[in-house]
Amino acid sequence: MKTSNVGQACPLDKPNLYESPALRNATGAAIRPGGLSVLKAALERFPFKRGARLLDVGCGMGASVALLRSRYDLRAIGMDLSRVLLREGAKRVASLPLAQARAEALPVADGCLQGVVCECVFSLVADSKQVLSEFRRVLVPGGRFIMSDIYRRNPSDNKQALPCKSCFSGASDRERILGHLIDAGFTLHLWEDHSHLLRELAAKLIFMHGSMSAFWEQFVGGSNGRQMEQAVRTMRPGYYLVVAEKT
Amino acid sequence: MKFSEEEIQNWKCETCGEGLVMRKVEFSYMKGSFHAELPACPKCGLVLITEELAMGKMAEAEKALEDK
Numbered sequence: 001m002k003t004s005n006v007g008q009a010c011p012l013d014k015p016n017l018y019e020s021p022a023l024r025n026a027t028g029a030a031i032r033p034g035g036l037s038v039l040k041a042a043l044e045r046f047p048f049k050r051g052a053r054l055l056d057v058g059c060g061m062g063a064s065v066a067l068l069r070s071r072y073d074l075r076a077i078g079m080d081l082s083r084v085l086l087r088e089g090a091k092r093v094a095s096l097p098l099a100q101a102r103a104e105a106l107p108v109a110d111g112c113l114q115g116v117v118c119e120c121v122f123s124l125v126a127d128s129k130q131v132l133s134e135f136r137r138v139l140v141p142g143g144r145f146i147m148s149d150i151y152r153r154n155p156s157d158n159k160q161a162l163p164c165k166s167c168f169s170g171a172s173d174r175e176r177i178l179g180h181l182i183d184a185g186f187t188l189h190l191w192e193d194h195s196h197l198l199r200e201l202a203a204k205l206i207f208m209h210g211s212m213s214a215f216w217e218q219f220v221g222g223s224n225g226r227q228m229e230q231a232v233r234t235m236r237p238g239y240y241l242v243v244a245e246k247t
Numbered sequence: 248m249k250f251s252e253e254e255i256q257n258w259k260c261e262t263c264g265e266g267l268v269m270r271k272v273e274f275s276y277m278k279g280s281f282h283a284e285l286p287a288c289p290k291c292g293l294v295l296i297t298e299e300l301a302m303g304k305m306a307e308a309e310k311a312l313e314d315k
Contacts, residue, residue, distance in 0.1 A: 195314065200279045203308035207283040211307055 017166045018060070018124075019084045022218050026204045029092065030063035031085075032120035033239050034197035038148045039064055039119060046144060046189065046243050048074055052114035055079065055138065057103050057131075058121030061089035062096045068117070069096075076117075079106065104130040108138045115139075118147045122177075123170035132184035139246040145186060146243050150198065151177060153236040162231045166219070171237060178242075186244035195238035258295055260288035267295055274305075279312040 017023055018031050030036045048054065050073045056064050059078025068076035079101040080086055089098050101107050103118075103125050116135045125131045135145055155173040162169040172180075174191070181188060202212060209215040212232075217225030258267045267286040272294050274281055286295040296305070 196279055199312050199314055200281045202311040203274070203276075203279060204281040204283070206304050206308045206311060207281070210304060212311070 016082070017219055018120075019082055020218065022209065022215060023205075026201060026208055028063075029061050030119075031060050032148070033201045034194060036063060036067055038194055038197070038239075038241050039067065039117065039146065041192075042146045042148075042190075042241055042243055043072060046146070048072065048115055048144070051075055053112065054115040054117060055106070055108060055113050056117040056119075057106070057135070058118055058124070059089070059098055060085045061092060062086075062098045064117060064119060065096055065098065066093055074115075079103075104134060106134050106138055110137055111140050113138050113140065114143050116143070116145045118145070118149075120149050120167060122147055122149045123151075123167040123172070125170070128180060129184070132180060132186070136185050136246055141246055143246045144189075144243060145246070146241075148194070148239065148241045149177075150237050151240050153195070153238040154234065157235045162228060168232050168235065168237060171235070174240070177240070181242065181244050185247060187247045188242065188244050190241065190243040192241045193238060194241055198237060198239040255286045258286060260291060260293055262293070263288055263290040265290045270294075274308070276309050276312050277314075281308075 024031055027033075028035055032038075052074050054068055054074050054076040056062075056068070056076060056078040059065050059080045060082070062078045065076045065078040068074045077097040077099070078089075079099050081100065081102055083100060086098050086100055089096060099107070103121065104127050116139060118135070122128060122131065139145065150167050150171045152171050152173045155175070178188060178191065205215045206212055209218075211229075213225040213229040215225075216228035220228050255267050255269065259265065260267065265288050268289050269284050270287040270289070270292075271282050272285045272287060274283060287293060
C-alpha cells in the first residue's frame with residue numbers, strides 16, 4: 001500500500017500531533033507556540049473583570065484554564081475533544097473544570113459567557129463557520145473572543161494539500177480568517193503577528209528530533225516526513241493573535 | 248544530538264578542569280531564542296558545540312529562525 005496519502009488523515013497507527021509526546025515535550029502543558037505567553041499578552045491589553053465567565057475551547061490539558069482561574073481570578077472552564085489530553089489534565093489538577101465537547105456543538109447556554117478563548121484549535125475544526133456561530137451564540141453582547149492559531153503567509157499556496165491532517169493543513173490566510181470573523185458577526189479589535197514563536201518552536205523541535213523531517217516522520221510515516229516539511233515550508237506558516245467582540 | 252553519560256565524561260573544560268554536565272542552554276539567533284540540553288562546564292558555563300551539531304541541527308535551526 002502506498003503511503004503518500006496527500007490531504008488525508010494521518011496513518012491510523014500514528015498519534016495525533018497535538019496529543020503526541022514528540023510535540024508536548026517541546027511545548028510543555030500549553031500545546032502551542034509560545035505556551036501561555038500569547039494569551040497573557042491578549043489579557044493584559046484586553047482584560048476581563050474579575051469573576052467573568054470564560055470558556056477555553058480546545059483546552060487540551062487545561063493549562064490556560066488554570067492560568068485564567070489562578071492568575072486572573074476568572075470563572076474559566078475548558079472543553080476539548082481529546083480524551084487523552086483531558087485525562088492528563090485531570091491527573092495534573094483534578095479540580096479543574098474540564099469537559100469533553102465538540103467546538104461545533106458546545107454544551108453551553110446562549111449568551112452566558114463574557115469571553116471565549118480558542119488557541120491553536122480553529123485550524124483543526126471540521127466546520128469553522130459552525131464553530132464561529134457557536135462562539136457567537138454562547139457570548140453575551142459585547143463578549144470577547146481571543147483566538148490564536150497558525151496561518152498561511154503564502155496566500156497563493158492556500159489550496160495546497162498536506163500529507164497529513166494537522167493544524168497546518170487546516171490553516172487559512174489572514175484575509176480569509178478575518179472574513180470569516182466579520183461574516184460571523186464579530187468586530188475585530190486586534191490582529192497581531194506572533195510568527196517568531198512558531199519559528200522558535202521549530203528550532204526547538206529540530207534540536208530535539210534531529211530535523212523537521214524526522215519530527216514529521218513520526219506522524220506521516222517515514223517516506224512522507226520530507227514531503228511534509230517541504231509542504232509546510234512552502235505555505236510559509238505564521239502564528240497570529242486575534243481579539244474580536246460580539247456585535 | 249543526544250550525548251551519552253560516557254561521552255560527556257570524556258570532556259573536561261580546559262580553563263576550569265571541570266567535567267562537563269548536561270545543562271539547559273539558551274540559543275539566540277536573529278530575533279529568536281530557544282532552549283536545549285547540551286554539555287557545559289558547571290563552573291564557567293562554557294558550552295560544548297561539536298562540529299556535527301554546528302553543521303547539522305544548529306544550521307537547520309538557524310534556517311528555521313531566519314523566516315525565509
